Amino acid sequence: xxxxxxxxTAARLRPLILRIGRDFFGSxxxxxxxxxxxxxxxxxxxxxxxxxxNVEALAIRVAKNCCVNLKRRQHLTLxxxxxxMGETKLSPHLSPHEEVxxxxxxxxxxxxxxxxxxxxxxxxxxxxxxxLSSEEIAQQTGIAKASVQSMVAMxxxxxxxEMKRRMNL
Amino acid sequence: xxxxxxxxxxxxxxEGKTSPQEERQLAIEVNRPDxxxxxxxxxxxxxxxxxxEALYDEAMAERKxxxxxxxxxxxxxxxxxxxxxFVLGKLVPEAPQQDxxxxxxxKPPVAKPEKPxxxxxxxxxxxxxxxxxxxxxxxxxKRMKRKHRxxxxxxxxxxxxxxxxxxxxxxxxxxxxxxxxxxxxxxxQLKQAILMEKIEMDAATMALNKQYEAYxxxxxxxxxx
Numbered sequence: 001x002x003x004x005x006x007x008x009t010a011a012r013l014r015p016l017i018l019r020i021g022r023d024f025f026g027s028x029x030x031x032x033x034x035x036x037x038x039x040x041x042x043x044x045x046x047x048x049x050x051x052x053x054n055v056e057a058l059a060i061r062v063a064k065n066c067c068v069n070l071k072r073r074q075h076l077t078l079x080x081x082x083x084x085m086g087e088t089k090l091s092p093h094l095s096p097h098e099e100v101x102x103x104x105x106x107x108x109x110x111x112x113x114x115x116x117x118x119x120x121x122x123x124x125x126x127x128x129x130x131x132l133s134s135e136e137i138a139q140q141t142g143i144a145k146a147s148v149q150s151m152v153a154m155x156x157x158x159x160x161x162e163m164k165r166r167m168n169l
Numbered sequence: 170x171x172x173x174x175x176x177x178x179x180x181x182x183x184e185g186k187t188s189p190q191e192e193r194q195l196a197i198e199v200n201r202p203d204x205x206x207x208x209x210x211x212x213x214x215x216x217x218x219x220x221x222e223a224l225y226d227e228a229m230a231e232r233k234x235x236x237x238x239x240x241x242x243x244x245x246x247x248x249x250x251x252x253x254x255f256v257l258g259k260l261v262p263e264a265p266q267q268d269x270x271x272x273x274x275x276k277p278p279v280a281k282p283e284k285p286x287x288x289x290x291x292x293x294x295x296x297x298x299x300x301x302x303x304x305x306x307x308x309x310x311k312r313m314k315r316k317h318r319x320x321x322x323x324x325x326x327x328x329x330x331x332x333x334x335x336x337x338x339x340x341x342x343x344x345x346x347x348x349x350x351x352x353x354x355x356x357x358q359l360k361q362a363i364l365m366e367k368i369e370m371d372a373a374t375m376a377l378n379k380q381y382e383a384y385x386x387x388x389x390x391x392x393x394x
Contacts, residue, residue: 024225065221068228105213128216131189153185156214160183163210 001055006046009055010039016056017063024067033070038063054140057130105167112162120155127152170198179211193223 001009017038021031041062042055049055113121123141126132134152138145170178175198181187182195196219199208212220 023229061218061222064225065218068221068224105209109213127185127192128214129218131192131219131222133189134185149185151185153183156183156185159214160210163213164207167206167210 001046001049003046006043006049010042013042013056013059014039017059020060020063021067024064024071030070034063034066037066037070041066053126054130054132054136057132061129061131105163108163108166109159111166112159115162116155116158120151120158123148123152124155124159170194175199175208179208182211182215192219193226196220196223197227 014035017035018028018031021034022028025031025034038059042049042059049058113124116124123137126137126140132140134145134148137143137148137152141148143151175195178187178191178195178198182192187195192215196212196215198204199212199215200220204212
């Protein structure tokens with residue numbers, strides 16, 4: 001997707017992202033921050049977006065992720081909120097050692113994905129990035145649902161084993 | 170979720186059979202600080218976006234649950250107030266209603282004939298002024314002392330109190346006895362009149378006697394001089 005096409009898409013996506021931010025924060029200012037950050041991340045990624053991809057689903061996921069990250073930055077302690085919600089204990093801040101491990105894991109993931117077949121890679125990213133279900137992927141790609149599931153399973157096993165090897169686990 | 174449940178969900182994920190919702194749930198589980206090393210790989214594979222979406226959805230669901238709990242709390246409070254009001258209303262007896270409004274005869278809607286005299290239809294007369302309720306008395310009530318009187322709350326209670334009083338019945342008197350009493354009364358009145366005249370005459374006589382004695386005394390004095 002080129003820059004001019006993205007500008008048109010961003011104008012269409014902006015109200016949707018603002019609504020997600022307003023629902024989460026309840027304020028127009030925070031929703032504006034979410035919209036700006038979401039569109040910036042999509043702008044960085046736009047060259048990798050294909051024309052046929054579901055940009056709206058990706059924008060929704062990125063916007064929700066931005067909401068959570070913004071809340072972390074506002075020191076509203078995600079741990080306290082998630083613990084009170086579902087007794088989950090997540091660490092909002094990583095130590096330097098954990099940061100290095102995290103960067104290595106991301107590099108290993110990128111390399112593992114890079115070794116996939118093009119079709120496998122496409123389906124893997126549609127599940128991972130856009131959060132689409134097997135039915136939705138089957139509708140968009142025209143592949144049977146069972147085939148989608150088997151190809152996604154094969155791609156995930158390859159990535160898992162490659163990451164396990166690269167991370168010495 | 171137990172560790173076994175998470176492992177089963179990971180197996181399902183690796184087979185590509187998990188739904189997006191199950192993957193969001195799995196993202197939360199495998200991102201715990203105490204998660205095993207293999208779970209970290211799955212966490213990276215699921216990606217940050219899945220985790221962010223999972224946290225977002227869980228936060229929104231928790232807010233919805235809180236809102237529902239708040240509504241339920243308010244509902245329970247309102248129901249408790251209504252129940253308390255109902256119970257207190259049953260326990261406390263109702264105060265007697267004070268009839269403060271003047272009783273005014275309501276004029277019933279009567280179809281007025283054009284010329285009732287000619288047709289011979291009796292005219293129903295309705296009072297134009299406010300009137301009190303008509304009460305049928307059998308005997309005049311004995312006047313009670315003020316200290317024994319009780320404040321009447323309404324006209325109906327006054328009527329009940331008057332009717333409840335027991336008045337001794339008068340003895341039966343015949344007409345002859347009544348005529349005799351009347352005659353005696355007239356005689357008594359006549360005697361009284363005669364007595365009054367006699368008294369007046371005595372007074373006049375005494376006054377004349379005093380006047381005569383005074384004249385006689387003046388005459389004696391004039392002779393002595």
